[in-house]
Amino acid sequence: MKNKEIRNIINAELRVTRSDDGPVKISGYAAVFNTLSDDLGAFREKIKKGAFANALKNSDVRALFNHDSNIVLGRQSAGTLTLKEDDHGLFMEVMPPDTQAARDLMISIERGDITGQSFGFSVKEDSWDKPSNDGPEIRTIIEIDELYDVSPVVFPAYPDTTVALRSLEDFKNISATADDMGATALEDDMQEVEETLIRLKTGGIF
Numbered sequence: 001m002k003n004k005e006i007r008n009i010i011n012a013e014l015r016v017t018r019s020d021d022g023p024v025k026i027s028g029y030a031a032v033f034n035t036l037s038d039d040l041g042a043f044r045e046k047i048k049k050g051a052f053a054n055a056l057k058n059s060d061v062r063a064l065f066n067h068d069s070n071i072v073l074g075r076q077s078a079g080t081l082t083l084k085e086d087d088h089g090l091f092m093e094v095m096p097p098d099t100q101a102a103r104d105l106m107i108s109i110e111r112g113d114i115t116g117q118s119f120g121f122s123v124k125e126d127s128w129d130k131p132s133n134d135g136p137e138i139r140t141i142i143e144i145d146e147l148y149d150v151s152p153v154v155f156p157a158y159p160d161t162t163v164a165l166r167s168l169e170d171f172k173n174i175s176a177t178a179d180d181m182g183a184t185a186l187e188d189d190m191q192e193v194e195e196t197l198i199r200l201k202t203g204g205i206f
Contacts, residue, residue: 001148003122003163006067007031007045008156012117016106023095026063026073026106030119030150032089036138043128043168045139052090055121055144056083063094064151067118071101073152083150090119092150105152116156120148123163128171137168 014028033049063073063081074081074094082093096102108114124145129138 001120001122004120004148005122005163006118006120007037008116008118008153010116010156012115012152014109014115014117014152016110024106025093025095026109026152027091027093028117028152029089030083030092030117033087039136040164042165043137043139044135045141045164047089047141048143049087050085051141051144052083052085052147054124055147056085059147061147062149063092063096064149065101065105066153067120067149067151073097073102073105081150083147090150092117094150109152114152114154116153117150118153118156119150122146122148123167126164126167128168130175137171139164139168 009029009032012028012030014026017025017027031047031052033047033051035046037045059076061076061081061083062069063075065071065073073096076083080095080097084091096106105114122145123141123143125141125143127140127142129140131138
């Protein structure tokens, strides 16, 4: 899971659906599109609509509890986890197993004790924008490379942004290089103007 990142959705509209003639399901949004995150430490972030499209075709996503691989609630390839994009974000629906851990989790969701959700992913394409003020840079996730898991969580931990911060550093370095190149070009233009003025004053031939 190289370059894996984790993001959290607080108040993720998690809900449990029980019916007499069908399986029990946990559902909610694992990600929301075009909504700026809180400050993630030097940057804010939003996810572009459609970012998950290719990842959903190429990944075998698990539904876990608290990102714990020992507590598997469902799996995409098994048909027990369904993920789809809509206009709002990435919607998940999982049919949990009849285990004590899953039963306890569903009770906690119904009571409102657990309302957060999280997802683990890697990025294929993103972009960075400098803010118009002194605020943090804005990262837009354009395409998810791989989606590893979606997880209801008790404590939405501070997001793992190490990989994103490396990407931000690259962006700043590229921007600085471009600024330096622009400054050098301006200096060359100014020098050429000065030399032209000198030749005009001295009657030089061009």
